[in-house]
Amino acid sequence: MDRTGQVLATWVDLWTAAGIAETRKAAPRVETHRTPVRCGGARPRGALSGMIEFRHVSKIYGKVRALDDVTFAVGPGSVTGFLGPNGAGKSTALRVLVGLSRPSSGSATVLGLPYAEMACPGLRAGTLLDAGARHPGRTGREVLTLGAMTLGLPRTRVGEVLDLVGLTERESRRRIGGYSLGMRQRLGIAHALLGDPEVLILDEPANGLDPQGIHWMRLLLRHLADSGCAVLLSSHLLHEVEQVADRIVMIGRGRVLAQGTVEELSRGRGLEQTFLELTAHTDRSPGTGTFPGVDAGRGAA
Numbered sequence: 001m002d003r004t005g006q007v008l009a010t011w012v013d014l015w016t017a018a019g020i021a022e023t024r025k026a027a028p029r030v031e032t033h034r035t036p037v038r039c040g041g042a043r044p045r046g047a048l049s050g051m052i053e054f055r056h057v058s059k060i061y062g063k064v065r066a067l068d069d070v071t072f073a074v075g076p077g078s079v080t081g082f083l084g085p086n087g088a089g090k091s092t093a094l095r096v097l098v099g100l101s102r103p104s105s106g107s108a109t110v111l112g113l114p115y116a117e118m119a120c121p122g123l124r125a126g127t128l129l130d131a132g133a134r135h136p137g138r139t140g141r142e143v144l145t146l147g148a149m150t151l152g153l154p155r156t157r158v159g160e161v162l163d164l165v166g167l168t169e170r171e172s173r174r175r176i177g178g179y180s181l182g183m184r185q186r187l188g189i190a191h192a193l194l195g196d197p198e199v200l201i202l203d204e205p206a207n208g209l210d211p212q213g214i215h216w217m218r219l220l221l222r223h224l225a226d227s228g229c230a231v232l233l234s235s236h237l238l239h240e241v242e243q244v245a246d247r248i249v250m251i252g253r254g255r256v257l258a259q260g261t262v263e264e265l266s267r268g269r270g271l272e273q274t275f276l277e278l279t280a281h282t283d284r285s286p287g288t289g290t291f292p293g294v295d296a297g298r299g300a301a
């Protein structure tokens, strides 16, 4: 993008931020999850009780039933791993949850409301759906500053979240187009954490992170959950999920195949074995080829 295009894009962002900030003036006062919160609204009646709730959610694209009667909840102070093979419906579920896609039936709510109806979603629910979707011509700091402005937060918050995710001051002033995948993920997580949210919705946050980065991510998510946050974590990294998650929801062909604690689903043999068994008969299951001399139970994750 040329210089004029970049200036124009920055003005559009500032204008959007100003508009949202204006809207927020009329919104109820909001405090973080460490203090009582007045944002949100009445909870729908029913058996589930979570900070994130899917109730009989189906999503149909033409002839594809991407989600089929999905029901589960994520409670406070926990990490829930959301697992499924390619095409199982994980991204669709998260898109429905954050209002980017409308369910064909059923409802998905965050803190008792559809995300799109929350008065101040960015302050209460941090999301990372596609770390690669950011404007390559902006610096990480610019993106975070715009995010902070949009949420009505002081600029000092930008430095705090940069520290939290381990991006240096120098890195934050580089254009995102020159970031590694791991740096983009860290920036995406920093953006999700700006509002000190009580709910975190993360789609493949460990993609592109090196072993130290994955270790750091595990500690961060554990810390957030231990301080009361509800974390929904979609991932293909079974071993990582196994180490950080309290609960697991497995889906295949859009349906919930199993849900429970890591111990319940591991059945003493590890999550991977359960995952392979449960997803073996779904159309979009991983390859089931066998390899001479390789024990299927010891295959790669």
Ligand SMILES: Nc1ncnc2c1ncn2[C@@H]1O[C@H](COP(=O)(O)OP(=O)(O)OP(=O)(O)O)[C@@H](O)[C@H]1O
Pocket: 061, 064, 065, 066, 084, 085, 086, 087, 088, 089, 090, 091, 092, 093
């Ligand atoms: N916009 C769309 N139009 C048509 N079909 C779609 C659309 N989005 C998703 N699908 C289909 O819905 C199904 C679920 O896709 P989804 O991306 O949610 O799976 P996923 O579990 O996130 O997969 P992956 O792990 O590969 O990212 C797939 O069959 C996909 O082709």
